[in-house]
Amino acid sequence: MSFFARFAQNRGALIGLIILIAIIAMAILAPFLFPESPWRMVQRPFLAPFEVDGFALGTDTMGRNVAAGLMHGAWVSLLIGLVSTSVALIIGVPLGAIAGYYGGLVDDALMRFTEFFQTIPNFALAIVLVAIMQPSVTSIVLAIAIVSWPPVARLVRAEFMSLRNREYVEAARLVGQGNATIILKQILPNTLSPIIVLASLMVATAILLESALSFLGLGDPNVMSWGYMIGAARTVIRQAWWLSFFPGMAILLTVLALNLVGEGLDDALNPKLARERQ
């Protein structure tokens, strides 16, 4: 059975994939459907959804089109969520793997280094980093990645510590496999499940972190994001619910979709589950 067929057997994963594709399509189609800048004021402010034709989701506090903001924001939010998570994984997984596999002094050194990042409050560190590097999409992605890799390292380390003394790992050592092979081929595949779950949640956190930064005025001034929209609408939530509701739903759906896809991937990669469903 092909990989996709196995993946598709998980109904939830398929739905998640469809939602994700829809959101990506939104991001791609935004410039064609709403060629004007989402920052432009186009109507009077505080228009409720469906009040005026052509503004199905209403307008915000400054009279900007919410639908346009939502579609243009999809690109930035997805980009920030996915790229910063990937960067965090690239830093966290090897660090955790090496610390967990070798143990002893290596472990001590790497974990003290990790704790150095963990002792500074995430958000404060992110603010400082963005402020130093000047707000832009790149600096925001980097800042989010730098504050979110320590939990990955911790998780991977714990998994490696519990797996490194399994009999099959010892057997691999006995037949003369080198440390790198053992880490990559024997242990890492067996730590995938928790990593996938954590990663899909990290995407959500990254999107929210970006929104918090935007709220403080540290977002990229040139791009509209869901986080910025929610941040800006927080103060008027009682008068204009739709301003935070729609971007909020968008974030929720994205996160849900990623979680479902993550779970589906995990199932499809797990030989045991895959065969059982057959």
Add this chain to the structure above:
Amino acid sequence: MTDTVLSIRNLTLALPKGADRSYAAESVTYDVAKGEIMCVVGESGSGKSMAANAVMGLLPKGVRPTDGEILFHGEDLLKLDEKRHRELRGLRIGMIFQEPMTALNPLMRAGDQIAEVFEAHGLYNAKERQQRALALLEEVGIPQPEKAIRAYPFELSGGQRQRVMIAMALALEPELLIADEPTTALDVTTQAQILELIRDLQKRRNMAVMFITHDFGVVAEIATRVCVMRLGKVVELGLAHNVLDNPQHEYTRSLINAIPSNAVPPTRDAREPAPLLEVRQLNKVFRSRGGLFKPSREVVALNDVSFTLDRGETVGIVGESGSGKSTLGRCVVRLERPDDGELLLDGVNLGALKGDALRRERKRVQMVFQDPYASLNPRTRVGLAIAQGPIANGVPRKEALQQAGDLLDLVGLGAASAERFPHEFSGGQRQRIGIARALALKPELIVADEAVSALDVSIQAQILELLEDLKQKLSLSLLFITHDLRVAAQVCDRIIVMQHGRIVEQGTAQEVFLSPQEAYTRELLDAIPGRAHVAAAV
């Protein structure tokens, strides 16, 4: 019978759809009477525990009774509501579990755990409960019961924990005691003591005991009557001595024959001694890293161990848990580094090698692991798992995979199984895969660490036969580590008995079995369950 306590009639338990068979138990019928020990025997998956679970109302999810009844003093347990069932549990039916390590709450003192049983049924006040707990601990023969009552489970040994479990089960003076493999996790000498205790308590209290086990040796020790089960059906039921001496059903016969016999193998041809492995004064101490406020702890695992293993010879290392036998095996394959001493394989000191030099020499000594479920990577196809060794040693991938297929043929699984994942195999099959993996590097010496302990007797016999067969074909030498003297007797040329990290006695299998020199060896031999029975039969 008038004094029947428990009567199982036509019990049929359905398994959920998609299981490997449709019924966990099919038309099972047997009685347990007052004052007898009924042994339910079978291999794993025979459904032997299912009836007991049904009695206790502890059936696993998805398993449900479809027919029959379980009468406890005339009352059908299958029709009881949860509340009434709970009253019966503990009060009139007690149960002992297999795993004394996990069946006790690690954060509760032994006395409190026993007192909890009274509390659950609202009996006595706090002081009386403690007194009764103490009396029970005395009854089950725990050394220093006044101390034991204040002890946490981790402060007690496996055998002592099992005694606490028994005390809990007996607390409310049940008429029926169900014991589900209560001695399987224990050392032989401890097992002998616990069996003695159960037999003794059963006589004193005139209880009915339902004893579930896979071990015919234990049956011979303890049973009044025997019920042999296979694939959910009762294949033979009768008085213990009838079943043991004169089994009617073919399956029972094969089970009894599969018990590694106590009869010592004939002396094998004397060979020119050509030492392959020489172990000289090996020492290993485990130190736990001390913290700021805790001192470091030392455990001596190997203390001045020396022996030799000749080419083509099988040497058995026998000992109870904590004797250092596994550490010795792990040092020989160099998963552990000995502190000092020499490990000479054909003159090369394996003990001193490091890094790349060690990696190159590793392939000459391979290991078959104990747990067939943990020793294979769940995400690696079996063929690749076997080929990984040769690949790591420079054999081209394609050739290595082909050899893996041949090896699978050799261990009797067929080359086609190379494409499958480990979870698709049974325990015995996985152990064959483990053996194939060990053979892939064409080693000179194979260390088998409890390689058959996790398997059913009939499978055990097959694996032992396979090892013997491969040994002849490939002129291998074997270092066979086991806690089971019966197994050692069957396969070993020479036997080394270990205790507390030291070699207590070594000699040919015959010498060790027929004229043991040391008291400890005699103690071990006497503790083998069913020994008296087999000796009488021979």
